[in-house]
Amino acid sequence: MSLRGPGPAAIRPPGVVGYIPPVTWTPRPLPPVADLHRRMYGIRRFEETLLEMFSKGLLVGTTHTCIGQEADAVGVIDHLDPARDLVVSNHRCHGHFLAFTGDRLGLLAEVMGRTAGVSGGRGGSQHLCAPNFYTNGIQGSIVPLTTGMALAQKREGAGGIATVFIGDGTLGQGVVYECLNMASLWELPLLIVVEDNLYAQTTPRALAVAGSVPARAEAFGVAAELITTTDVRQIHAAAGRGVEHIRATGAPYLLGIETYRLAAHSKGDDTRDPAEIEGRREQDPLAVTASLLDPDERTRIESACEEDLARTVELAHAAPVAGVAA
């Protein structure tokens, strides 16, 4: 006689597994590179503008740019349907926000503390909210939040997926594993994207992450893949595999993306070797897409972006400042 207890097949969590599984979805083909470049370039220039405004003293508080990591946001979020899927992000959330909502003005106004900001100026850079989009600045705590949202989506039965973006450093937080366990047990439509940029603030990954990232998911019965690339096409393909897995099985998935942050952690706080950063510039995701584009087309795309951005900056400057009587 075996000492093993009743196996998972014998006992299922009655509270969750009974839900209608999600069914209909159309796999997203790779969009034209021009389109991907346009989206990434829009994020890049938006964030560079923020850094300029900070250095001119036009902004206060804090900000975390995803410069160098734009391909993650664009490649993953292209698979999501803003009407039924949702995204939860962390401190480094501008790229995810722009890729999901496209609302440049709402974000800029928020960071600038204007009432027209997506959180009315209350939240600031790390605390954004828009339809089906949420962020919070406490590392890790967004994973339970997203898990609960995935549960609600499963309950709703409309086939929605909940995606959460975390960094390599955030793998230090225990709630990540609590939720891997529960999402696995309850077969929740949860996509965890780990943007592993090799550092958490100043801490190199080797000082903070033992073992293997995908193995950490697999140990909880969660399917996982790790890719090492800044090529948005590869990221798009890998995210497609993850999303397909979730839509087909209803079960969670972890996608690890090894990438690199080309700018400082927040504004000026960079302790990395400048040579190391320089060495990474050839993998700049924008360099990858730019090399695939016709130079004229690229110029057209980028100029259109610049114009849009300039207009956005103007509008945001003109918007009323939150908390200051008119």
Added chain:
Amino acid sequence: MSLRGPGPAAIRPPGVVGYIPPVTWTPRPLPPVADLHRRMYGIRRFEETLLEMFSKGLLVGTTHTCIGQEADAVGVIDHLDPARDLVVSNHRCHGHFLAFTGDRLGLLAEVMGRTAGVSGGRGGSQHLCAPNFYTNGIQGSIVPLTTGMALAQKREGAGGIATVFIGDGTLGQGVVYECLNMASLWELPLLIVVEDNLYAQTTPRALAVAGSVPARAEAFGVAAELITTTDVRQIHAAAGRGVEHIRATGAPYLLGIETYRLAAHSKGDDTRDPAEIEGRREQDPLAVTASLLDPDERTRIESACEEDLARTVELAHAAPVAGVAA
């Protein structure tokens, strides 16, 4: 050029890895079965006595017996040196306490709320303290505590090991993984023993533990083994492998033991199928050792235990009650 960051070999956590590694130890041979039986029988009868006292209304509060799991305590703790190793345990701690300290009177007095109790009556059944021995009733929180103690032991350089006992249900707590990560990064002499008795209170393992227990440790680079047995000899051997690994490498280890609790979670709260429990009685660890003993020897051992226990009960009853003026 690879996008991979500096590997663990390039960067070590300077704060911890520099310590003197532990060196000297003598592997513990398997003690005579009579001796193991005596220790386990002592724990069993002690706890049965507690349950009787509860049912007679002589005790209040709560208690969690390890009836059926005594082999874990005895098999693992035999490898530990009370002078330099330490043990941290959970709510189900009597067996660990008795195996480590042998202090029946101190424990009984504690559970009975006497000033002579190991915690002066302040702690009660779940909150024991003795030299190199500590327990707490909050599931999971003892793992960080033990990790810190392991760090202190590494710092001390005397080769001590910190052992923590947790249950399968406690694998739900995120701090377990935070500490697997840190113990792995910092190469701490930490032994995590998971006593997997297939249930957490009333919750069968399949509703609470996804994936694989040893894989959860290995994903963090922590060596692990899972055994399924109530035979104290096998447990002794497996624990020996774990302790040897730690003493030799200084690095942590997780030992999973699939076992079964033959009594209720605490006192009368058993929702398991009685037939299931009955079916497990043949693996009662005491039945295993008893079958190996000469019947006379067994009787001798057990009678001596009973006498000791009776004396202990008498002494405890005579001891002053905590909080009641003499």
Added chain:
Amino acid sequence: MGTEAAPVRRCVEVINAALHDAFERHEGVHLIGEDLLDPYGGAFQASKGLSTRWPDRVITTPISEASLVGIAAGMAIRGLRPIVEIMFGDFIALSLDQVVNGVSKFREMYDDQVTVPLVVRTPMGGRRGYGPTHSQSLEKMLVGVPNIRVVATSEIHDLHALVSACVDDDEPVFLIENKVMYGRPMRRPAGGRLDGFAVRETAGPYPALTLSGNDFGPAEATIVAYGGMVPLAMEAATRLIVEEELFCEVVALSSLLPMDLEPVLESVRRSGALITAEEGTLTLGVGAEIAARVQEAAFGELRAPVRRVAAGDGIIPSAPGLETDHLPGVDDLIGAVTTLAGAPGAVW
């Protein structure tokens, strides 16, 4: 499952009936927590029968308190009405990041674009010999958190209505259920009287009850209590009448946050003296906030300072004698009333 089914029911049964009722009323109600499934139905059996009737809406979880409240927040923001059961109130400490930096912030921080209609139910209190980590009254850790509601049950409140109000609330509610209360009968005023006291009850979802031994005539002091201290305050008031011929009013609160002290102030207008009663430890307990507010709002009406009766600032020992010494009891309340005439500032 109506409230009037049986004349005398234990409080836990009333809570259980109210939960059944909530499941019937709202499709979105879900219960999540540890060991919830029948036949167990939660460590204190408050959730009994739910998993049998609604197997797909009762989610028994691993031991993961740090995540549970966050999961509930995600469910609530997405339109469900989750109820979390935290097995012992002591374990709420594991969830506090989600409470402080999540649940309590989302609505306001997201500029009112979301609501977080969740309920966290958890038992607090000692007097059962469970020892330092299973006996605490940690509601003080919640009452300082802005933008949540903290509600305490007592055996004289309409627990069915109270639980229903929590579930219907669009704000996050933390419902503190006293452990000793669970097993005691719910006792409600009838014809404006209970146990010889005249009773007034405020309107609204989270009422306060004011009890007077002399039909709201002049009183020696007001005792404001909640949870498990309510029956002790009533016993103290009764004994003070019988033994000392002193009339005290007892105000039994249910809403600890937001704090509505109007019934307390009204009573203090009659008594001129206030004693706060709570089972948690003294320093920065609920009584501190009550004292701070009342001394300000009723400065001219107090003939003595507000006194606080609470547990000593230390652990709750396991041994019954030590535990009893540590927790505030009827004698402490009586002592606080009878020494009202004594020198102010002598004891905290």
Added chain:
Amino acid sequence: MGTEAAPVRRCVEVINAALHDAFERHEGVHLIGEDLLDPYGGAFQASKGLSTRWPDRVITTPISEASLVGIAAGMAIRGLRPIVEIMFGDFIALSLDQVVNGVSKFREMYDDQVTVPLVVRTPMGGRRGYGPTHSQSLEKMLVGVPNIRVVATSEIHDLHALVSACVDDDEPVFLIENKVMYGRPMRRPAGGRLDGFAVRETAGPYPALTLSGNDFGPAEATIVAYGGMVPLAMEAATRLIVEEELFCEVVALSSLLPMDLEPVLESVRRSGALITAEEGTLTLGVGAEIAARVQEAAFGELRAPVRRVAAGDGIIPSAPGLETDHLPGVDDLIGAVTTLAGAPGAVW
């Protein structure tokens, strides 16, 4: 690394020097936390240089706040003297289980067989536009926990001595470091005077400073403050003298728990009125405990109720204008003093 090395030093430099000193004095001192290594030396640079000098005693960790305090407890029980740096005070919420159910309990629950000599240092406070989750003053979550010590830094305290006292303490200490303070010069009284105030400082490891604008003559009110509110209280007192010819005393506390209010009571004996000032949210803030104690201990001496000046019960918004509106400022303190003659009970 002596304190007198330079005449004017930023507070963070003094704290840093005191940490260096502690590392020199005790072999057992270790620092654990996130992003501690040089050249960064912690998010606010308070830990700069330590990892270079003592590479094996500075342990930079993963982002695992729930475990860090527990790890430190294990180290402390086993004879080390760990100092934990929690990067932002907001993240202390993640550690509260270890604080409430571990660190604060071990000594007493284990019948005094162990001590837990650890220090948790963490920055609190807003006014930097960091938004709702990086600006809070959550010391209120700690001051209600028995058996720990909570200490607040201010720019007029001897920060070197204060940090040293925390490290030398055999009880667990939570040291609240104000963020705005870090960058400001430490200013100490000289010859019993500072900024035109006469100053008295209590003895002992965690002193309180009392400042008087009229050499401890009669005062209109006492303002009790700590942390980042201390310079604001001083500014309010100065402006009240200049603009209104009203003299207030300011008491700057360092020990929030255990709370020693003797200097406050002494000042109230001269002023007859007390205003508590804190940057955290009002309800169940530190001011509630102070008010509860002082109204009891000084009942006959107060000519007005204790008033509390604190942040509103809500989130700390990110936009600078909203944040300034939300947090208590000099004008709020001045308003509280000038309306002292007004109707009591009007505002909380």
